[in-house]
Amino acid sequence: MGKRNRRVRAVLAGTTAAVLGLAGCAASGDGDGTKSSGARARQVKPSPSPTPVWDSSPASVAAVGDSVTRGFDACTVLADCPEVSWATGSSAEVNSLAVRLLGAAKAATHSWNHAASGSRMADLPGQMARAAADEPQLVTVMAGANDACRASTAAMTPVADFRAQFEDAMGTLRRALPKTQVYVASVPNLKRLWSQGRTNALGKQVWKLGICPSMLGDADALDSAATLRRETVQKRVEDYNTVLAAVCAKDVRCRFDGGAVYDFRFGTAQLSHWDWFHPSKDGQARLAEIAYRAITAKAS
Incomplete structure (x- = not known):
């Protein structure tokens, strides 16, 4: 029973560490305080202003x-x-x-x-x-x-x-x-x-x-x-x-x-x-x- 309990505790500790590690990655992004590439991809970039079709100052x-x-x-x-x-x-x-x-x-x-x-x-x-x-x-x-x-x-x-x-x-x-x-x-x-x-x-x-x-x-x-x-x-x-x-x-x-x-x-x-x-x-x-x-x- 003693050996089996030690094995169970070891498995639980490893699983907990893995879960906490994944949670840390999700919270910290790339691990250096920056947002993940997925988050960056989701950012909406402002679209450039469309070029006006009519130019009120033609050159000829x-x-x-x-x-x-x-x-x-x-x-x-x-x-x-x-x-x-x-x-x-x-x-x-x-x-x-x-x-x-x-x-x-x-x-x-x-x-x-x-x-x-x-x-x-x-x-x-x-x-x-x-x-x-x-x-x-x-x-x-x-x-x-x-x-x-x-x-x-x-x-x-x-x-x-x-x-x-x-x-x-x-x-x-x-x-x-x-x-x-x-x-x-x-x-x-x-x-x-x-x-x-x-x-x-x-x-x-x-x-x-x-x-x-x-x-x-x-x-x-x-x-x-x-x-x-x-x-x-x-x-x-x-x-x-x-x-x-x-x-x-x-x-x-x-x-x-x-x-x-x-x-x-x-x-x-x-x-x-x-x-x-x-x-x-x-x-x-x-x-x-x-x-x-x-x-x-x-x-x-």
Whole structure:
């Protein structure tokens, strides 16, 4: 019995020591006062802040679009004046978007204007391809007015075609530059431009040379046929803006102006004193302000 008791006590002592040893490891981690590797693995590391998708300070700008972006009729009659372009112009009177974003010196070498007077949405894919070759960080788009400004309402670009052409233009850019940002301006309110410009006799004479006949033709006519014609043009402009907003919304790096250009109440000070339809230098400056606010606004 004595020997057996000694053996039992020895076994119990060894078991107790092992249990206490395990408990000590669990309490002290690696035995040196640090936490165990398992505990370290369970610690939650803070995730890095995500990189913002929209950069409010792009380092280069390319512009595509129509006569408005070319500064048409802002300096001389029936002529482009790209130095006063709202998007890329160098004029201090306008303080263009490129100058606001980059500064005058850098804007001179890091901005490009590929817009063309008279162009329609069908021309935008080609302009986008030329803009992509410059590898800009931002592309501005202002197009669609000439799709509504046709010889007749029947000649206006169908909405479905307008959508397909804009999607083609965006696809052209995205295949070349997946991360370039795009600012899309709404089509101006052509009916308001008619209502402002028709008060000027000289402007109406210039309109007869072929400026936006679907809206500006027979400027003083107020009969039912003329009213219906202008309302048809206006509705098409609104449909175009709906398309621009919808297509842009599908691209995470695209910002539509929310209708800001369409809503802007151009007065006589903001209209060309040659044709009373295109923006004057002051009008170009207002367009630059609208674009700058949209591009630098914080994401909602």
